[in-house]
Amino acid sequence: MSSITRFAPSPNGLLHVGHALSAIIAHDTAQLNGGRFLLRIEDIDLERRRPEFVAAIFEDLRWLGLAWEEPVLVQSEHFNEYLAAADKLIGMGLLYPCFATRSEIAAAADPETADPDGAPRYPGLWKGASAEQIGERMAAGDTPALRLNMDAALDVLRAKLGDKPLTFTEIGEDGTAQTIAAEPHRWGDAIIVRKDVPASYHLSVVVDDARQGVTHVTRGRDLFAATDLQRLLQELLDLPEPLYSHHRVICWADGRKLSKSNQDMGLRALRDEGATPADIRKVIGLA
Numbered sequence: 038m039s040s041i042t043r044f045a046p047s048p049n050g051l052l053h054v055g056h057a058l059s060a061i062i063a064h065d066t067a068q069l070n071g072g073r074f075l076l077r078i079e080d081i082d083l084e085r086r087r088p089e090f091v092a093a094i095f096e097d098l099r100w101l102g103l104a105w106e107e108p109v110l111v112q113s114e115h116f117n118e119y120l121a122a123a124d125k126l127i128g129m130g131l132l133y134p135c136f137a138t139r140s141e142i143a144a145a146a147d148p149e150t151a152d153p154d155g156a157p158r159y160p161g162l163w164k165g166a167s168a169e170q171i172g173e174r175m176a177a178g179d180t181p182a183l184r185l186n187m188d189a190a191l192d193v194l195r196a197k198l199g200d201k202p203l204t205f206t207e208i209g210e211d212g213t214a215q216t217i218a219a220e221p222h223r224w225g226d227a228i229i230v231r232k233d234v235p236a237s238y239h240l241s242v243v244v245d246d247a248r249q250g251v252t253h254v255t256r257g258r259d260l261f262a263a264t265d266l267q268r269l270l271q272e273l274l275d276l277p278e279p280l281y282s283h284h285r286v287i288c289w290a291d292g293r294k295l296s297k298s299n300q301d302m303g304l305r306a307l308r309d310e311g312a313t314p315a316d317i318r319k320v321i322g323l324a
């Protein structure tokens with residue numbers, strides 16, 4: 038079966054060799070069986086995105102020798118569609134407004150519980166708030182985030198799947214398929230619509246993967262746990278389930294992650310020093 042894959046960078050910095058690994062794996066997975074490779078610009082973070090980083094993504098990927106289908110989907114042009122998906126969840130009674138600040142959450146959270154990203158698990162401050170409490174904050178001009186009522190969402194999931202557990206299929210480097218049990222409750226009442234923009238990473242990813250017909254999501258292991266929440270959203274929204282492959286993440290020898298702010302392993306910097314695309318493949322173990 039030919040697959041549709043995507044590379045989905047956020048344009049808030051220059052790409053490094055870790056991005057090259059992600060992009061090449063997505064590209065080669067599609068190429069392998071005559072599939073399609075898509076590029077998606079995940080720029081819902083309007084504060085951090087920069088047009089020059091979008092241009093640099095195109096240029097660096099071309100330099101690597103990758104070709105993708107046009108037009109490129111740019112998420113900031115599709116907020117209405119993320120809101121339509123959020124509306125569906127609202128209609129199911131699964132989202133609630135939350136006006137809590139980060140520091141209020143940190144102060145109230147149980148220090149023993151964190152979500153898979155290490156952030157304090159939301160302590161339910163606005164869960165069950167009265168219409169009056171919400172109205173007061175709205176009248177004062179405050180915008181809420183919308184959070185998933187995880188308990189209610191899991192009830193809907195149980196009603197839909199019955200005894201069948203929520204799972205996803207992980208395809209390993211050797212092509213073998215493994216069924217992984219998803220544990221979305223670890224994310225607690227996650228944010229589905231942010232305060233500052235009418236979307237969130239998890240919501241926009243599942244909406245776009247479905248809309249673009251992505252059949253095989255390839256991305257770094259750092260997003261492995263995110264798949265649990267994204268599988269839940271796919272079920273709640275009746276979206277198709279893609280295959281997943283979470284590849285190794287390139288780190289410094291001491292285990293630190295590469296970052297966009299530190300450009301020592303940046304594709305630009307390496308290219309300026311005379312590296313060729315073949316050298317990059319060697320550096321990331323794909324030669």
Ligand code: GLU
Pocket residue numbers: 045046047079242255256260
């Ligand atoms: N935009 C995400 C990132 O740059 C990747 C999203 C995904 O592959 O699901 O980390």
